[in-house]
Amino acid sequence: MTEYDYDVLYLGCGHGTFDGAIPLSQSGKKVAVIESGLIGGTCPNRGCNAKITLDTPVKLVRSKERLNGIVKGNWSLDWSQMVAQKQAVIDPLPDMIAGLLQGSGVTIIHGQGTLTDAHTINVGGQSVTADKIVIATGLRPHKLSVPGTELTHDSEDFMNLKALPKRLTIVGAGYIAMEFATIANAAGADVTVLMHGDQALRQFHQPFVNAVIDDLTKRGVSFVKKAQVSAFAKNGNALTVSFGDGQSLTTDWILDATGRIPNVENIGLEKVGVKYSAHGIEVNDHLQTSVANIYASGDVIDKKQPKLTPTAIFESVYLMQLFSGQTNGPIDYPAIPSTVFTSPRIAKVGESVESAQTTGDSVVVNHIADDWYRQIDKQTLGDSKLVFNSQHQLVGATEMSEEADNAIDTLLPAIEFGLDASQIGRIVNLFPSIASSAWEKL
Ligand SMILES: Cc1cc2nc3c(=O)[nH]c(=O)nc-3n(C[C@H](O)[C@H](O)[C@H](O)COP(=O)(O)OP(=O)(O)OC[C@H]3O[C@@H](n4cnc5c(N)ncnc54)[C@H](O)[C@@H]3O)c2cc1C
Numbered sequence: 001m002t003e004y005d006y007d008v009l010y011l012g013c014g015h016g017t018f019d020g021a022i023p024l025s026q027s028g029k030k031v032a033v034i035e036s037g038l039i040g041g042t043c044p045n046r047g048c049n050a051k052i053t054l055d056t057p058v059k060l061v062r063s064k065e066r067l068n069g070i071v072k073g074n075w076s077l078d079w080s081q082m083v084a085q086k087q088a089v090i091d092p093l094p095d096m097i098a099g100l101l102q103g104s105g106v107t108i109i110h111g112q113g114t115l116t117d118a119h120t121i122n123v124g125g126q127s128v129t130a131d132k133i134v135i136a137t138g139l140r141p142h143k144l145s146v147p148g149t150e151l152t153h154d155s156e157d158f159m160n161l162k163a164l165p166k167r168l169t170i171v172g173a174g175y176i177a178m179e180f181a182t183i184a185n186a187a188g189a190d191v192t193v194l195m196h197g198d199q200a201l202r203q204f205h206q207p208f209v210n211a212v213i214d215d216l217t218k219r220g221v222s223f224v225k226k227a228q229v230s231a232f233a234k235n236g237n238a239l240t241v242s243f244g245d246g247q248s249l250t251t252d253w254i255l256d257a258t259g260r261i262p263n264v265e266n267i268g269l270e271k272v273g274v275k276y277s278a279h280g281i282e283v284n285d286h287l288q289t290s291v292a293n294i295y296a297s298g299d300v301i302d303k304k305q306p307k308l309t310p311t312a313i314f315e316s317v318y319l320m321q322l323f324s325g326q327t328n329g330p331i332d333y334p335a336i337p338s339t340v341f342t343s344p345r346i347a348k349v350g351e352s353v354e355s356a357q358t359t360g361d362s363v364v365v366n367h368i369a370d371d372w373y374r375q376i377d378k379q380t381l382g383d384s385k386l387v388f389n390s391q392h393q394l395v396g397a398t399e400m401s402e403e404a405d406n407a408i409d410t411l412l413p414a415i416e417f418g419l420d421a422s423q424i425g426r427i428v429n430l431f432p433s434i435a436s437s438a439w440e441k442l
Pocket residue numbers: 011012013014015016017034035036037038040041042043044046047048051111112113114136137138139155156176263267297298299300307308309310312
């Protein structure tokens with residue numbers, strides 16, 4: 001039998017890798033990870049953890065706004081302090097994650113890896129071999145292909161800004177555009193969002209999305225539908241964005257938030273025969289690529305599940321179970337929730353309201369303003385919509401509210417395990433709480 005350096009070698013070290021690599025090594029397998037950037041990848045260093053640290057003061061000033069007069073004084077956000085706090089939270093994370101990996105016996109190899117054959121990755125001129133290889137190289141920001149695109153920035157640049165630009169232009173109307181428009185507007189920037197079409201956040205319930213847009217518009221954010229951006233240019237100290245039919249605007253900073261694309265190029269996939277497309281690496285129901293001993297995990301996979309951290313964690317843990325012999329079955333994804341951290345937030349899981357209109361499942365609407373628990377901090381904007389099947393089991397839920405993320409999160413067991421009325425009756429939540437408020441609607 002061929003002797004390899006490792007049993008399992010991961011290319012990339014984000015959540016698609018480390019959540020599984022740690023217990024896999026603990027199970028007795030010889031494991032290594034190759035990482036060209038910061039250990040932990042996007043989520044801790046330039047994604048979820050960083051973003052939510054900037055969002056938290058925004059949520060706080062929104063609460064203060066609703067409780068104005070009860071809570072007295074003028075509150076405002078200090079951008080440089082927000083960024084300093086974000087940095088203080090995220091700076092220790094790569095070392096912390098590296099410590100967990102090394103403490104479990106995982107070898108960390110720093111550098112850019114490229115497959116040279118089905119069992120070998122070249123890193124800085126050195127060959128590292130393994131029985132099984134997992135490609136978990138994630139996504140990178142898409143950049144618009146128009147003149148002057150080099151003048152634009154990505155979400156990581158935004159979160160590292162030392163000073164908040166006076167005028168901020170955001171291209172795109174997805175997760176990043178809507179979350180960063182919320183944060184920048186609350187921190188005092190004059191924000192314009194240039195939308196590709198006439199809908200933002202297309203994967204979310206549109207009446208909720210439109211309510212968030214209306215709220216942001218009242219707060220001073222400008223939304224331009226079907227903007228069709230054609231060029232960026234430098235204009236003295238300012239920048240010009242050309243869009244539409246000969247229109248233009250002057251701005252100080254441009255965030256290109258037009259999506260994220262898979263890191264599939266220049267890693268030797270063609271050379272070893274791993275199939276991929278513009279959506280990512282093709283895998284079967286065991287996360288196995290077109291080359292039998294090469295697997296993929298996380299955002300780089302071409303999949304219908306949302307490209308989010310919980311999905312990446314679930315996949316890396318599934319691969320750990322597969323490689324350590326705890327399972328040989330296909331991956332069985334649970335209901336995966338998603339939230340856009342605007343203020344109010346929009347969250348969802350399971351069957352959509354739109355799909356219920358075709359399946360015949362019933363939709364129950366609850367107005368946030370009618371719920372006494374939401375009245376304690378004067379929440380008025382929002383609804384929840386619960387989708388029930390013919391046995392009255394919860395199969396989907398979406399909510400727009402300040403607490404939508406927590407309200408949807410707490411309902412996951414009802415959907416995932418198809419709880420019936422008597423089982424739901426045995427869920428006794430702490431009271432008062434967002435969980436009790438959400439479960440009593442079932
Ligand atoms: C601004 C922002 C906010 C987000 N907010 C949320 C959120 O609130 N909730 C949520 O669930 N998700 C959020 N996400 C998505 C989340 O970050 C990703 O789903 C998650 O990080 C995917 O993990 P991954 O391991 O697949 O990829 P990544 O974390 O991107 O890891 C891939 C790693 O591979 C490395 N790599 C690539 N090529 C090579 C190579 N050739 N050699 C060596 N290393 C290589 C990269 O350096 C990177 O570290 C956000 C993303 C962004 C950008």
